[in-house]
Amino acid sequence: MKIVVCIKQVPDTAEVRINPETGTLIREGVPSIINPYDMHAIEAGLQIREKAGGNLTVVTMGPPQAESALRYAISMGADDAVLLTDKAFAGSDTWATSYILSKAIEKLGADIIICGKQAIDGDTAQVGPETAEFLGIPHISYVRRIEDVERNSIRVQRMMDEGYDIVESSFPVLLTVVRELNEPRLPSLKGKMAAKKAEIKKWGSSDINADDKKIGLKGSPTQVKNIFAPEARADRKIFQGTTEEQINALIKELKGIKCL
Amino acid sequence: MPIVVNINKCTGCKECLTSCPFDAIEIREGKAFINEYCNFCKTCLSVCPEGAIEEIEEASVTLYSSPVTDFKGVWVFAEQREGKIASVSYELLGTGRKLADELNVELSAVLFGASEREAEELIKWGADKVYFCEDNIFEKFNDEPYAKLLSSLIETHNPEIVIAGATPIGRSFIPRVAARIGTGLTADCTSLSMDRETRNLLQVRPAFGGNIMATILCPFRRPQMATVRPRVMKKGEYKEGKKGVIIHIAADNVSSRTRVIDTIKEVSGIAVNLQEADIIVAGGRGLGNTKGFELLKELAELLGGTIGASRAAVDEGWISYSHQVGQTGKTVCPKIYIACGISGAVQHLVGMQSSDIIIAINKNSEAPIFNVATYGIVGDLYEIVPLFIKKIREARGST
Numbered sequence: 054m055k056i057v058v059c060i061k062q063v064p065d066t067a068e069v070r071i072n073p074e075t076g077t078l079i080r081e082g083v084p085s086i087i088n089p090y091d092m093h094a095i096e097a098g099l100q101i102r103e104k105a106g107g108n109l110t111v112v113t114m115g116p117p118q119a120e121s122a123l124r125y126a127i128s129m130g131a132d133d134a135v136l137l138t139d140k141a142f143a144g145s146d147t148w149a150t151s152y153i154l155s156k157a158i159e160k161l162g163a164d165i166i167i168c169g170k171q172a173i174d175g176d177t178a179q180v181g182p183e184t185a186e187f188l189g190i191p192h193i194s195y196v197r198r199i200e201d202v203e204r205n206s207i208r209v210q211r212m213m214d215e216g217y218d219i220v221e222s223s224f225p226v227l228l229t230v231v232r233e234l235n236e237p238r239l240p241s242l243k244g245k246m247a248a249k250k251a252e253i254k255k256w257g258s259s260d261i262n263a264d265d266k267k268i269g270l271k272g273s274p275t276q277v278k279n280i281f282a283p284e285a286r287a288d289r290k291i292f293q294g295t296t297e298e299q300i301n302a303l304i305k306e307l308k309g310i311k312c313l
Numbered sequence: 314m315p316i317v318v319n320i321n322k323c324t325g326c327k328e329c330l331t332s333c334p335f336d337a338i339e340i341r342e343g344k345a346f347i348n349e350y351c352n353f354c355k356t357c358l359s360v361c362p363e364g365a366i367e368e369i370e371e372a373s374v375t376l377y378s379s380p381v382t383d384f385k386g387v388w389v390f391a392e393q394r395e396g397k398i399a400s401v402s403y404e405l406l407g408t409g410r411k412l413a414d415e416l417n418v419e420l421s422a423v424l425f426g427a428s429e430r431e432a433e434e435l436i437k438w439g440a441d442k443v444y445f446c447e448d449n450i451f452e453k454f455n456d457e458p459y460a461k462l463l464s465s466l467i468e469t470h471n472p473e474i475v476i477a478g479a480t481p482i483g484r485s486f487i488p489r490v491a492a493r494i495g496t497g498l499t500a501d502c503t504s505l506s507m508d509r510e511t512r513n514l515l516q517v518r519p520a521f522g523g524n525i526m527a528t529i530l531c532p533f534r535r536p537q538m539a540t541v542r543p544r545v546m547k548k549g550e551y552k553e554g555k556k557g558v559i560i561h562i563a564a565d566n567v568s569s570r571t572r573v574i575d576t577i578k579e580v581s582g583i584a585v586n587l588q589e590a591d592i593i594v595a596g597g598r599g600l601g602n603t604k605g606f607e608l609l610k611e612l613a614e615l616l617g618g619t620i621g622a623s624r625a626a627v628d629e630g631w632i633s634y635s636h637q638v639g640q641t642g643k644t645v646c647p648k649i650y651i652a653c654g655i656s657g658a659v660q661h662l663v664g665m666q667s668s669d670i671i672i673a674i675n676k677n678s679e680a681p682i683f684n685v686a687t688y689g690i691v692g693d694l695y696e697i698v699p700l701f702i703k704k705i706r707e708a709r710g711s712t
Binding site: 151173194218221223226273275296 | 315334335349350351352353354355356358359394453454455456457460480481482484485486488489491492493495496497498499500501515519520521522523524525526527528529530531532533534569570571572573574575576577578579640641648649659662666670672678681683684685686687688689690691692693696697700701704705708709
């Protein structure tokens with residue numbers, strides 16, 4: 054079984070603060086982590102390999118420092134790692150990113166590709182399904198449980214709004230996973246040693262035969278026009294005075310609009 | 314477009330360095346320099362006190378053989394579950410109607426796998442045309458057939474805008490459609506409006522973990538595609554006598570390599586209550602402990618409402634995840650939302666800011682929750698809420 058897990062190094066967005074005066078992000082001191090959903094993807098890959106045998110490769114696209122995320126995945130038990138890094142990749146939106154990932158996966162070959170449901174910096178949940186489409190293979194989103202892995206097929210539970218579906222697919226297939234799926238393991242001592250010594254493959258655009266027109270900023274259909282902090286509501290009333298005066302004013306307002 | 318530093322204006326003050334979410338700005342020879350990690354997010358543009366960071370225009374490559382002006386019309390993908398149209402579809406028709414009227418084009422809905430009666434409902438909710446496929450391959454949701462048929466319809470009819478619900482179904486297969494036809498897709502939009510001159514759709518969504526908002530464009534490719542979460546937009550007008558056309562579509566060459574074997578229901582009563590409640594009393598980190606929710610429950614019961622919570626309160630373990638409101642929880646749209654001790658991070662605001670009336674109670678008068686509030690009370694919630702309860706009882710007693 055050839056397993057590929059796609060991961061992303063992200064700023065820990067829970068630590069990001071906003072400067073109230075300028076409405077901009079304060080990035081200082083915010084650590085980079087492996088996207089939490091991707092940790093569950095790595096764990097799922099390891100569990101499948103333990104059951105079905107085979108080889109697990111982790112892939113990420115990012116700047117050279119993303120190598121540390123790949124080394125962590127190796128310390129958890131991954132066999133190989135590929136860093137997709139190239140100046141020409143910068144500014145890729147979800148469409149271009151998925152194209153780049155699909156070219157790398159084509160080169161690697163895979164029976165199962167596993168991604169986190171979404172990354173916590175962008176929260177789009179688009180890269181998994183888009184990558185599957187570029188590869189021309191089926192995908193199953195929001196996998197919360199892997200029920201069975203057989204030689205030619207896999208059966209999983211897909212989380213939906215009002216419960217879950219049991220879905221079966223042939224191989225190759227791409228899965229996107231949710232946190233309920235498993236508990237990611239900690240690196241073992243042996244794993245940590247392996248991570249130190251591991252050679253991380255670095256692939257650029259020409260290594261994966263990517264079409265220059267489909268990558269980076271120029272290959273991205275979407276563009277950020279601007280970034281802003283939400284504006285204040287025009288009709289808002291912030292009451293003044295003692296607590297009692299403020300509450301009396303609120304009661305009066307609510308009565309006025311017949312809400313009490 | 315590329316972001317550069319005008320070194321004649323740059324004073325080397327370093328203000329911009331920490332604003333960059335990607336660590337892409339460094340100081341070289343006393344001036345700011347933008348390196349290859351730049352993601353073109355434009356956060357730094359407004360930070361520079363000298364206005365030295367600029368965006369330079371550069372001709373963009375377009376993959377389309379036909380110009381964007383060849384694309385006409387607004388489409389809404391109407392989602393059904395067990396043959397019933399999901400209410401987010403009616404909300405999308407409300408927004409779609411406005412966009413279509415502004416562009417002076419038709420509004421079409423696309424419906425797979427329900428009855429013709431449901432298709433007629435879409436017309437009454439604002440659609441001029443419904444592309445309708447009855448084939449029972451669509452009865453249960455599988456990504457491939459949905460993606461294939463919607464893609465081929467788009468490629469045949471060339472709409473300029475396609476919007477869908479950011480539901481488990483929409484978020485799963487719409488990206489495949491965008492990948493297949495080679496266009497942009499913006500997830501979880503909280504506002505959609507038109508730039509009339511360019512016919513570009515201004516797509517606003519939370520960014521960086523919901524810490525800030527971004528406007529996204531798809532200027533050189535069509536259709537422009539976006540998903541919108543349920544309860545973010547308002548339903549349009551329902552007109553009993555409205556006329557429209559239903560176009561029957563055959564599902565040719567549509568197959569699936571995935572198969573839904575079974576569907577199991579697990580409905581959390583709380584989640585349903587939260588989304589249907591007229592009044593929500595929500596608590597955040599400012600409550601300080603799990604007991605604070607007892608006080609909020611008293612207020613909620615008095616008003617006939619239910620309890621919500623911010624991610625901070627859920628992360629603290631004071632209340633279960635099923636109460637969570639926000640980008641990673643539920644999106645709610647009650648008549649009255651009372652936020653107690655919630656500071657109002659963007660990721661919370663996007664889950665409740667379309668509520669009709671928002672009452673914010675917070676110690677910190679600078680808290681961002683007051684920006685979206687209709688009414689704000691500054692002070693200690695443990696003093697305010699009990700008094701509020703007392704005053705409501707008095708007010709009711711006197712009427």
